[in-house]
Amino acid sequence: MTTDKYMQYDIPTIIQGYAQGYFLMANDGEESLGWYSSRQRALIPLDEKFTYPKSLRRQLNQNRFSVAVNRDFGAVVEGCADRETTWISKELKKIYWGLYEAGWAYSFETWCGDELAGGILGLSIGGAFIGESMFYRIPEGSKVAMVKLVERLRDRSYLLFDAQMNNPHLERFGAYTVKEKLYNTLLQAALKRRCSLF
Secondary structure (H helix, E strand, O other): OEOOHHHHHOHHHHHHHHHOOOEEEEOOOOOOEEEEOOOEEEEOOOOOOOOOOHHHHHHHHHOOOEEEEOOOHHHHHHHHHOOOOOOOOHHHHHHHHHHHHOOOEEEEEEEEOOEEEEEEEEEEEOOEEEEEEEEEOOOOHHHHHHHHHHHHHHHOOOOEEEEEOOOHHHHOOOOEEEEHHHHHHHHHHHHOOOOOOO
């Protein structure tokens, strides 16, 4: 089903859509948005199944990057949208900003000094973190963000890290897919928790 322009202000309806297992993406037209679901949903493990490339350990040990939450949410949205083919339209950017102002959308960021190195954009609903997109400006910036975000989600007792669609990059972190029915069961269990990234 598609949305209309009113949707950008109707935050409860948007959150309800995500809580039912859907996610938003821009359609072919710049002003057209749609709700999507998938028969296979990609999850990032929050247990010992989470892995990361050995080459990343050096970066982590050097403490080259610092992490922050919502230090520059707008820059992370722009970074995620800045690619040849993007599903983050102008309309969707407005919706993310509305979700951010309402306390639902977050940017988990890595910084190298005063320079934004990378980040992950997502929604936090109960004990579920729904990842929307990620980007980097400095090599390894988004990978370090992934490791540090998983650590944060574990520490805050999150149950679910939804990556929506799997790809070879996410598989390096142990990402796996579950069928829609199991995903919805896990999501409903996660929604019963009260968690916060801060």
